[in-house]
Amino acid sequence: MTRYLPALIATVFAVTVWQAIVSITGLPKFILPGPALVAETWWTNRAVIAEHTFITFIEVMIGLVLGALLGAITAIQLATSRLARMLVQPMLVFTQALPVFALAPILTLWLGYGLWSKVAMAVLIIYFPVTSSFFDGLMRTPPGYLDLAKTMQATPRAVLWQIRIPAALPSLASGLRLAAVYAPIGAVIGEWVGASKGLGYLMLLANGRAKTDLMFAAMLTLGVLSILLHWAVRTATVRLEESHSGRSRAQ
Amino acid sequence: MTQAPEITFAGQATIDGATLFAPLTLSLRPGQWTCLLGGSGVGKSTILRLIADLETGATFTGTILASDTKPVENRVAYMAQEDLLLPWATVAQNITLGARLRGETPDPSRLADLLTRVRLTDHATKKPAELSGGQRQRVALARTLMEDKEIILLDEPFSALDAQTRADMQDLAAELLRGKTVLLVTHDPAEAARLGHAIEVMSPRGLTACATPSASAPRNVDDRETLETQGALLKLLREQST
Ligand SMILES: Nc1ncnc2c1ncn2[C@@H]1O[C@H](COP(=O)(O)OP(=O)(O)O)[C@@H](O)[C@H]1O
Numbered sequence: 369m370t371r372y373l374p375a376l377i378a379t380v381f382a383v384t385v386w387q388a389i390v391s392i393t394g395l396p397k398f399i400l401p402g403p404a405l406v407a408e409t410w411w412t413n414r415a416v417i418a419e420h421t422f423i424t425f426i427e428v429m430i431g432l433v434l435g436a437l438l439g440a441i442t443a444i445q446l447a448t449s450r451l452a453r454m455l456v457q458p459m460l461v462f463t464q465a466l467p468v469f470a471l472a473p474i475l476t477l478w479l480g481y482g483l484w485s486k487v488a489m490a491v492l493i494i495y496f497p498v499t500s501s502f503f504d505g506l507m508r509t510p511p512g513y514l515d516l517a518k519t520m521q522a523t524p525r526a527v528l529w530q531i532r533i534p535a536a537l538p539s540l541a542s543g544l545r546l547a548a549v550y551a552p553i554g555a556v557i558g559e560w561v562g563a564s565k566g567l568g569y570l571m572l573l574a575n576g577r578a579k580t581d582l583m584f585a586a587m588l589t590l591g592v593l594s595i596l597l598h599w600a601v602r603t604a605t606v607r608l609e610e611s612h613s614g615r616s617r618a619q
Numbered sequence: 620m621t622q623a624p625e626i627t628f629a630g631q632a633t634i635d636g637a638t639l640f641a642p643l644t645l646s647l648r649p650g651q652w653t654c655l656l657g658g659s660g661v662g663k664s665t666i667l668r669l670i671a672d673l674e675t676g677a678t679f680t681g682t683i684l685a686s687d688t689k690p691v692e693n694r695v696a697y698m699a700q701e702d703l704l705l706p707w708a709t710v711a712q713n714i715t716l717g718a719r720l721r722g723e724t725p726d727p728s729r730l731a732d733l734l735t736r737v738r739l740t741d742h743a744t745k746k747p748a749e750l751s752g753g754q755r756q757r758v759a760l761a762r763t764l765m766e767d768k769e770i771i772l773l774d775e776p777f778s779a780l781d782a783q784t785r786a787d788m789q790d791l792a793a794e795l796l797r798g799k800t801v802l803l804v805t806h807d808p809a810e811a812a813r814l815g816h817a818i819e820v821m822s823p824r825g826l827t828a829c830a831t832p833s834a835s836a837p838r839n840v841d842d843r844e845t846l847e848t849q850g851a852l853l854k855l856l857r858e859q860s861t
């Protein structure tokens with residue numbers, strides 16, 4: 369329980385400050401609704417919010433799985449082929465220089481207003497962090513392992529699967545933890561550009577109708593969804609790393 | 620296993636044009652331990668790695684030949700100061716690493732036999748993190764032996780261990796590597812005096828062959844002649860480094 373105490377205290381503090389600002393400034397509720405009103409709106413609209421949260425959640429999950437897979441495959445290709453490094457690495461750098469947001473309208477044009485344009489946004493936004501952190505790990509295999517493998521006449525394929533990839537899994541895990549933070553951002557940007565469902569859509573809709581309280585409710589729900597997702601990925605990857613190294617992490 | 624060959628290393632090495640070692644000849648007598656003793660940075664590991672055909676920072680000119688004229692580099696097993704155990708693999712998987720890396724099926728009876736000989740049978744399914752430093756180095760020794768190679772290259776494999784574990788490991792290695800052609804690189808005169816059938820002291824001036832104690836290796840840690848040899852080796856090392 370004491371583990372969650374700081375988070376609880378921080379939440380109470382934030383809500384208090386929020387309420388204080390509302391009370392002191394006397395801002396109208398369509399500019400800044402107070403916490404009590406937002407909570408009430410959240411409760412009365414819970415069915416609608418749940419429906420849109422579910423859609424965003426599905427987009428994010430599919431995006432995470434696809435993005436992680438594509439990123440991992442790319443990293444392995446880059447790590448094993450000099451030609452791939454020559455051809456693909458400059459392109460990766462270029463796509464990073466381009467704001468992913470700029471692609472959102474095109475993706476909507478190509479993939480429609482449904483689920484897939486949002487999944488594509490999430491994939492695009494997490495692809496690079498996953499690829500680059502896993503690739504770095506694959507290129508930083510401890511040299512002693514490679515020496516040992518060489519004296520054992522290992523095949524390059526076996527070295528990849530039995531040494532380089534396992535040794536790079538902690539790097540992949542840190543890429544995945546970043547991805548869990550970025551994926552919801554990608555999905556919501558996709559929803560802003562054009563959607564009829566999802567938390568991003570709900571926020572725009574509420575904003576357009578001056579239902580600021582509903583917008584806040586949707587935004588806070590998105591925040592909670594992101595935190596839960598990050599926590600889940602974190603827990604899973606830490607477990608993986610522990611069983612991987614045969615060592616449990618000191619708490 | 621076939622008879623272990625004699626290995627003759629002859630040549631010189633430079634790093635970025637500067638001489639690392641001048642022309643020298645090092646012979647590893649068949650089925651015996653040759654200890655290459657020297658201070659750090661004189662090029663001991665470079666020689667060992669050249670024999671194993673591993674990357675070095677040096678440019679080598681010379682020859683590395685086996686008495687049976689067959690290639691050397693695919694007949695060596697290598698053991699370094701770091702145990703190089705894969706943390707995600709069990710003790711048994713680490714010992715059988717070579718076979719798995721070649722796409723072969725490891726021989727289970729050979730594995731069981733080696734586990735017994737390094738006294739790790741009860742630890743076969745553990746991960747390296749659960750073992751002590753000495754146990755980990757025994758796993759590395761078993762992995763080296765599992766390779767069934769004729770030439771064994773040891774690069775200060777015991778230098779990270781405490782004194783008594785080190786002496787235990789030296790005894791075990793001497794027993795298990797009997798009959799192999801062994802090159803032991805070390806900076807420890809006591810280790811060379813205990814284990815060497817031949818001892819070569821390496822310095823920037825080259826190699827100096829030294830007399831070995833008359834007792835058969837591994838020699839007792841308190842054997843008088845071994846202690847005298849240890850003293851003589853240390854004296855030589857100090858003289859040559861000035
Ligand atoms: N990869 C490398 N690149 C450049 N210099 C190196 C490299 N490896 C070793 N050296 C240098 O070569 C010299 C001999 O190294 P080494 O053979 O490891 O010495 P020893 O094992 O006797 O301590 C040292 O001065 C070291 O700094």
Ligand SMILES: [Mg+2]
Binds near residue numbers: 663665
């Ligand atoms: Mg060395």
